[in-house]
Amino acid sequence: MSIERRPSDLGSFSEAVVASGPGRWIYVSGMVGFGDDGRVVTGGMAAETAAAFDAIERILERAGGGLEHVVRMGVFMTDLGDYADFSRVRAERFGERLPASTAVQVADLLLGARIEIDAVAFVPE
Amino acid sequence: MSIERRPSDLGSFSEAVVASGPGRWIYVSGMVGFGDDGRVVTGGMAAETAAAFDAIERILERAGGGLEHVVRMGVFMTDLGDYADFSRVRAERFGERLPASTAVQVADLLLGARIEIDAVAFVPE
Amino acid sequence: MSIERRPSDLGSFSEAVVASGPGRWIYVSGMVGFGDDGRVVTGGMAAETAAAFDAIERILERAGGGLEHVVRMGVFMTDLGDYADFSRVRAERFGERLPASTAVQVADLLLGARIEIDAVAFVPE
Numbered sequence: 001m002s003i004e005r006r007p008s009d010l011g012s013f014s015e016a017v018v019a020s021g022p023g024r025w026i027y028v029s030g031m032v033g034f035g036d037d038g039r040v041v042t043g044g045m046a047a048e049t050a051a052a053f054d055a056i057e058r059i060l061e062r063a064g065g066g067l068e069h070v071v072r073m074g075v076f077m078t079d080l081g082d083y084a085d086f087s088r089v090r091a092e093r094f095g096e097r098l099p100a101s102t103a104v105q106v107a108d109l110l111l112g113a114r115i116e117i118d119a120v121a122f123v124p125e
Numbered sequence: 126m127s128i129e130r131r132p133s134d135l136g137s138f139s140e141a142v143v144a145s146g147p148g149r150w151i152y153v154s155g156m157v158g159f160g161d162d163g164r165v166v167t168g169g170m171a172a173e174t175a176a177a178f179d180a181i182e183r184i185l186e187r188a189g190g191g192l193e194h195v196v197r198m199g200v201f202m203t204d205l206g207d208y209a210d211f212s213r214v215r216a217e218r219f220g221e222r223l224p225a226s227t228a229v230q231v232a233d234l235l236l237g238a239r240i241e242i243d244a245v246a247f248v249p250e
Numbered sequence: 251m252s253i254e255r256r257p258s259d260l261g262s263f264s265e266a267v268v269a270s271g272p273g274r275w276i277y278v279s280g281m282v283g284f285g286d287d288g289r290v291v292t293g294g295m296a297a298e299t300a301a302a303f304d305a306i307e308r309i310l311e312r313a314g315g316g317l318e319h320v321v322r323m324g325v326f327m328t329d330l331g332d333y334a335d336f337s338r339v340r341a342e343r344f345g346e347r348l349p350a351s352t353a354v355q356v357a358d359l360l361l362g363a364r365i366e367i368d369a370v371a372f373v374p375e
Binding site for chain 3: 023024025026027028029030059060062063064074076106107108109110116118120
């Protein structure tokens with residue numbers, strides 16, 4: 001097995017993810033939750049999180065991968081009071097294949113976003 | 126040599142760490158300094174840092190590695206005024222095998238923590 | 251090709267960077283824009299960004315790489331109002347070989363810096 005996830009009992013993430021063997025690494029830039037109009041979507045944290053994951057998924061697919069290959073995500077929010085909304089959407093999107101994750105509250109994000117997410121993915125050969 | 130560390134004269138970290146050859150990558154989620162009661166330990170930055178490193182070490186060991194395999198850590202604090210306390214504990218825990226590191230002051234962390242630390246480790250075959 | 255960059259139309263970064271095949275990974279610690287006197291340079295964001303990239307480039311060269319091998323950078327600023335200045339310098343330094351990037355505004359940085367940048371580089375064999 002080339003991606004091995006070790007579940008955490010602390011939330012919708014893995015305490016660790018192990019990648020081994022030959023494969024491709026995809027580094028995805030931090031993405032905010034844009035809508036089709038090129039602006040951050042309205043609807044609050046759940047909507048922005050879903051849109052950010054949509055963006056990451058599209059980028060991964062263009063690079064030959066998918067959300068199932070994400071080993072680690074970095075999560076930057078402007079208000080950790082929204083963490084539960086974020087976490088629920090993450091659980092829905094990743095199912096049993098939860099990546100390792102770090103989530104912190106930053107002072108500000110570009111473009112008025114509530115959340116920015118980046119990702120590292122490994123696509124085994 | 127599959128993990129090569131390049132010392133920095135700026136602190137208890139390496140300016141760079143080089144990983145090469147076959148091996149396993151372990152991505153560890155951001156950890157805060159929990160005690161056995163599942164709450165952030167009391168005692169300030171040094172105690173929280175030690176507890177966070179304990180958590181990372183346990184996770185790495187469960188995944189087949191150890192602190193000696195950490196190539197990079199991300200450090201998020203709520204007050205950089207505590208940096209010296211953090212740095213001293215890091216120096217004690219890592220000795221000559223200091224990882225590359227990035228440390229910043231964020232606006233807030235989950236669970237009232239003063240510090241959250243994540244890690245990337247490489248276990249050469 | 252062992253480093254494949256996928257351009258973004260959102261700024262001077264790649265939406266994703268793919269690394270594959272045998273090679274060496276270089277993890278560079280977060281660097282601020284020091285001058286030769288060991289203090290953060292004066293001159294504002296553009297000057298600090300240039301000095302931070304100089305530091306990263308020197309570290310990469312000592313480790314057998316260069317800016318052309320950077321696949322991902324993490325960018326931490328104290329004021330995203332300076333983002334345009336940062337972005338212009340990044341575009342100048344990386345040209346067509348733009349890394350994936352995440353940029354956020356943090357609450358504070360060490361040593362009075364306006365910006366801290368870390369990097370992950372891949373040097374194909």
